[in-house]
Amino acid sequence: MHSEILISCLEDYLSFNYGDHQEFDVIKALQQPPYNIFAVDALSGSEQLFKTHFVLYNALYLLADRWRASEFATIELALTKITVKEYQKVTNDVEQSTMHKLIEKNSVRSFYLDWENFSLTKADIDDLLSQFWQKFYRYSNNQEWLSNTDLHNADLNLLGLSVPISQRDLKANYKKLAHQHHPDKNGDAELFKQIQSAYVRTLKRVSFSNHFTS
Structure with a gap:
């Protein structure tokens, strides 16, 4: 699956769609027209479930970075939950520096952005x-x-x-x-x-x- 296509679909689906979204519901939505990005068996079996989850969260972390950089919106990712919020500009330089350090040290984010983890046994x-x-x-x-x-x-x-x-x-x-x-x-x-x-x-x-x- 091409990451840019998935990111584009997520951008269309989540733009201005503020609030909490369950991962299961997002995958189901992306299985349907007009997206048709995930296969019908995307959640069947441990390997397929993991790969679907991985590519989704990889794309979500990349989209979150883009939206934050363009000050469009904020995406927060947790266990099976995706939260979209209106962007709140950080004006304090210290707070902004702290925020960037926290993002860089996010081990979960690092895991999903490393494509070697997609090929786990x-x-x-x-x-x-x-x-x-x-x-x-x-x-x-x-x-x-x-x-x-x-x-x-x-x-x-x-x-x-x-x-x-x-x-x-x-x-x-x-x-x-x-x-x-x-x-x-x-x-x-x-x-x-x-x-x-x-x-x-x-x-x-x-x-x-x-x-x-x-």
């Missing part, structure tokens, strides 16, 4: 995703602002699912992930618990939806 990707979801769930469990929609999208990403969801696909993916990450098979115990919780929540949603649509 599957083992490295699985380890990174495991760390990511552990951090996300620890963070989300302490945040009252995390909406049901955000948590639902996080559950779907963790389970490797996308809408529409069938109970058959849900159970099949859960069985595969539970087998892969079970502590008895040297899996990550914390991630295994998160997979179980995501499965239970998603199964309840699917069962509830089927009850009212059948």
Whole structure:
């Protein structure tokens, strides 16, 4: 995928669209016309999920730099959340210098701007995703602002699912992930618990939806 094309699409989608945007929603929007920038299977499997996430955040950090330099807007990036704000000019030289130093020392930003990280091995990707979801769930469990929609999208990403969801696909993916990450098979115990919780929540949603649509 050409970075400039993705940046152009993001610029069109996010310009003057102030507020919070969930990564899942941005990817879904870019899968649809007029963009069609991400493939239908962009969120399927750990490797494809990582690559989609990487190219998106690489483009977002580059766009954030451009918008800040042109004083157009500010983009703040966090765990699965993208916040667009009106640009606030920094007039104090000390504050401006401090801001630039913080940007340069941002290790997360450096990770996404280094294309060598795009070619990580599957083992490295699985380890990174495991760390990511552990951090996300620890963070989300302490945040009252995390909406049901955000948590639902996080559950779907963790389970490797996308809408529409069938109970058959849900159970099949859960069985595969539970087998892969079970502590008895040297899996990550914390991630295994998160997979179980995501499965239970998603199964309840699917069962509830089927009850009212059948």
